Amino acid sequence: AQSxxxxxxxxxxxxxxxxELRCNYSYGATPYLFWYVQSPGQGLQLLxxxxxGDTLVQGIKGFEAEFKRSQSSFNLRKPSVHWSDAAEYFCxxxxxxxxxxLVFGTGTRLLVSP
Amino acid sequence: DTEVTQTPKHLVxxxxxxxxxxxxxxxxxxxxxxxxxxAKKPPExxxxxxxxxxxxxxxxxxRFSPECPNSSLLNLHLHALQPEDSALYLCASSYSGTxxxxxQYFGPGTRLLVL
Numbered sequence: 082a083q084s085x086x087x088x089x090x091x092x093x094x095x096x097x098x099x100x101e102l103r104c105n106y107s108y109g110a111t112p113y114l115f116w117y118v119q120s121p122g123q124g125l126q127l128l129x130x131x132x133x134g135d136t137l138v139q140g141i142k143g144f145e146a147e148f149k150r151s152q153s154s155f156n157l158r159k160p161s162v163h164w165s166d167a168a169e170y171f172c173x174x175x176x177x178x179x180x181x182x183l184v185f186g187t188g189t190r191l192l193v194s195p
Numbered sequence: 196d197t198e199v200t201q202t203p204k205h206l207v208x209x210x211x212x213x214x215x216x217x218x219x220x221x222x223x224x225x226x227x228x229x230x231x232x233x234a235k236k237p238p239e240x241x242x243x244x245x246x247x248x249x250x251x252x253x254x255x256x257x258r259f260s261p262e263c264p265n266s267s268l269l270n271l272h273l274h275a276l277q278p279e280d281s282a283l284y285l286c287a288s289s290y291s292g293t294x295x296x297x298x299q300y301f302g303p304g305t306r307l308l309v310l
Binding site for chain 1: 297
């Protein structure tokens with residue numbers, strides 16, 4: 082069965098510092114991987130996605146993620162965090178079993194300190 | 196345009212009320228989804244419609260009744276809810292619901308409080 086692990090429940094980063102959010106997945110075939118961001122009380126916004134090809138994926142708002150098959154990881158990075166990046170971040174793997182389904186990790190809450 | 200809209204934004208209802216949540220998309224997508232999200236938890240899939248047919252019901256109680264009048268609209272009818280049903284209800288859409296790796300686009304959600 083597919084699963085996603087986000088080992089960090091909370092992360093605090095100083096504004097202007099770099100960020101890396103960890104995501105590990107378990108999936109038997111080629112994974113389709115997504116990062117979504119959710120501000121408090123809001124819906125989920127797609128940051129980026131990996132289907133195939135280049136393992137370094139660029140997304141919106143200056144985010145990027147690197148797919149590493151050998152480590153079953155898809156970590157999200159940003160070189161310089163802004164206060165507006167404070168939110169909940171969800172990693173997800175897309176799976177098809179007669180229908181398209183997203184399996185989400187438990188999320189990582191990013192706090193940005195001044 | 197990758198917008199999914201949901202109404203209302205907030206809803207308070209009693210346990211004997213009947214209410215409906217609405218979701219709309221104009222991206223030409225043929226798959227639409229309902230998710231339930233409790234505080235500090237990831238979204239949990241409730242229902243999937245693909246080509247206006249119910250594809251998945253993730254063992255959701257019958258007090259939640261989905262409806263897909265056409266490929267652009269998705270409703271969630273609520274009746275006799277319990278306080279534990281209070282949550283953020285998210286709608287999403289994707290191209291067809293049957294192709295690997297489809298991107299799901301989410302609406303802003305309806306915050307439901309059951310008293």
